[in-house]
Amino acid sequence: MLIWTAADILAAVQGQSLHEQNWRATGITIDSRSVNKGDLFIAIKGPHHDGHDYVAAAFQAGAAAAIVSRQVSPVPAAAPVIMVDDTVAALQALGRAGRARSSATIVAVTGSVGKTSCKEMLRLALGAVDSTHASIGSYNNHWGVPLSLARMPQDVRFGVFELGMNHAGELGPLSQMVRPDVAMITTIEPVHMAFFDSLDGIADAKAEIFQGLPSTGTAILNRDNAYYDRLLATAEKQGTKKILSFGKHAKADAQMISYTPTPDGAIVSARIIGTPVTFTLSVPGEHIAQNAISVLLTAVVAGGDLQVCAAALEAYRQPKGRGVIETIDLPAGGNFTLIDESYNASPTAVRFAARVLGQMVPQSGGRRIMVLGDMRELGQSGADYHRALATDITQAGIDVVYCCGELTHHLYEALPADLRGSWAEDSMTLAPIVSSAIQANDIVSVKGSLSMSMDTIVDLLSTNPATPTMHQSY
Template sequence: MTPAAMETQTPLWTATEAIAATGGRGTGDWTASGVSIDSRSLETGDLFVALQGPNFDGHAFIGAALEKGAVAALASRVPDGLPSGAPLLLVDDTLAGLEALGGAARDRSAARFVAVTGSVGKTGTKEALKLALETTAPTFASSGNLNNHWGVPLSLARLPRDVAYGVFELGMNHAGEIGPLSRQVRPDVAIITTIEAVHMEFFSSVEEIADAKAEIFEGMTSCATAVLNRDNPQFNRLAAHARAQGLARIIGFGRHEEADARLVDYALNATGSTVSASILGERIDYRLTVSGLHWVLNSLGVLAAIVASGGDLGAAAAAMSKLVPLKGRGRREHIALPGGPFELIDESYNASPAAVRAAFQVLAQAKPGAGGRRIAVLGDMLELGAQEERLHADLAPELRAAQVDLVFTAGPLMAALDRALPASQRGGHAATAADLIAQVAATVRPGDVVLVKGSLGSRMGPLVEALRALDQSPPDAASPRAANGN
């Protein structure tokens, strides 16, 4: 059941409820079917929340939001030029008001709540949880990567009244950020996918990252469950944090012989993976329609969390065969050229050393067509701290091991990787991703498999769109672009 479908059954917020939740002063009598903080994506029936950031003030867009169909606006002041009698819910601070709405939604919900964090794999794990849980019961999940101090309360405020499960992603790049989010969500089950050397610009060690991720336990009670990567070197540290918070149940997942959700066997191929696992003592076989060992291992954590949440293990495992990566997070498609298509693997949303290595493994499994090559197009990995150049250069052996034929690089940090590559593997380097577009577009040919990967700040997304724009499918032809069921 989609969030939109659930919201049409029962009003999300009435004016009376929103006033009571926020302690604000209201004008107008309205009923909201959704909550939005962006007038551009707002839908008719939404309550518009006028947040204020360092570079914008949502109050400037209240008029546009109301014209577009917002039923009311949550604001801290009446903006100039707004018609008299416009429906407003006035509070002292709009972020605090949004948090109050989210808190009220959490209080009134009888759902089981699952929260996900980790250095990599958060959003994919969240989407897998949603897919698996909604096969048997109404489920709501935060959309995209709404995982910060705005996104989490917004997602809670959007929580329909009558769902059985709520799935939330919690993110951070500094210590002290996840704890407040956890106290808002109050998870019954928490998954930490893995701990890796990411955001090292803001941390002095991987152990500090583990401590920051362990803040997810702060909003949990002794009846809650922690689901942790048993293979990760930080497992014992995370488990100690969970026990210190009073959690009695800790489930480990992975290949480790002591893992409660243990990988028994698996096979990877270009279009997915087959998995045999023991989940809390129950043997189960299933298939993933996404490729990569990282997906296999995270699926174990998903299934363990399903069991801990009271879900149906068999139905959840069967649902794994319908998993589709999100745009920018592994989505695959075929782009038609004269003479045949090439395959595009879009990993443009984010990057860290661990995530890039996992993407190389996926590229290694891919099967180029006749005359095709494996091509990696890589942008800078950001927030890595003092060792950033070395971490980029260290990717060279991984590319050789993955039998990547050509490597294009963009950005000052990826220049270190370009220098570390043999001349035969260098496709080209540019100062920015935009400057690299023409080189890559002129190089790709039928049969190629092209991976695009980089941190969001390296702006690899426009390069992906430029490759998509090469598509020469006839206008009336069936789309050739879905690859491997994705």
């Protein structure tokens, strides 16, 4: 599919064409490893690699052209190359041009947790109504957002974009680039606390999403969150006229009426702006159902049909590392259930994961096992946040807990003795300990911050679960 002509790209980035100008781009990438035939490759210099070193590889893989900020070699003699002063600025200019030429209804999602899940649900829900473009993965920063905008086909009806931040002042420029018609904040929770003095600061940073929302746009807020009033006031101060909410609160515009767990997920009944709807989810967890309700409210505001959008959510599956459930055979016979939550972790997300695990019923002799790595970026209160989870885990009905990392040691010591499985310094050390402890019919949930590499444990359990042996707890 044609996305850009050479002339359009040159006009957007204000670059100098060094060779042929009669080419077209059917895709855009900043990763030479993912180049497809017809892609425009933009050479970005990152903290570890410089894309200029891979321009030749991009052309060998079939790139139609490349945007660079310095001479590169070796490349084909007549290869279309656009020279610019700053390739990141060029990427952002192309993103703005992609937004400017689009007549799509644009939705932007941010929040401390749940934004990727909500973005993926919106992709499904709105995609069932009409042509929809959405950012892939967690492309939510100063590279990912303009790249996602630049990839948006000109004729789609809906565009869905995830906006993220680690520091104050980052999200506002992204929102001004996206210029959403609908802006949703999932929730405000203690995430990235290492970069903020308080949760107030996080709320204010997330509220920067309203900077790109026109007065004719709609803000979607979590009515149950403690920061609802603060976000409401900020949205109103920015000039937003239409503000809707979701949650259990009696005055929420989208409310859950009932949540009924099933072996494969849940049946959910809700009321969306006064209209009742019942739908099926194939993913367990009441927090997932709440996400779905916020998505339905957002989709309806964007122009989607409620019943069509609700029916589409049955096909939703958690992305890799965010709650994927699979059954793993054991060498000695039998099997166990693995819940892969390894992508990231926060106090709120760990509590959700514990509740999901606690509501699952193991078959005969099985146990509910949590494997937890450190939750990073929690600032000076990191130890307290970890220690406090002991109560939530105990109340959820978890049978055994394995931990790795300096911070989880505080959690491990706070757990009742009969819940302590083992603690290790890192995931590599903990992986074989957990693997050797797994028994038939166990249900195992693995979660931790991305930097803890908890996927190491998931990979071992998925591919080579050991025969159970006695192990020492320490």
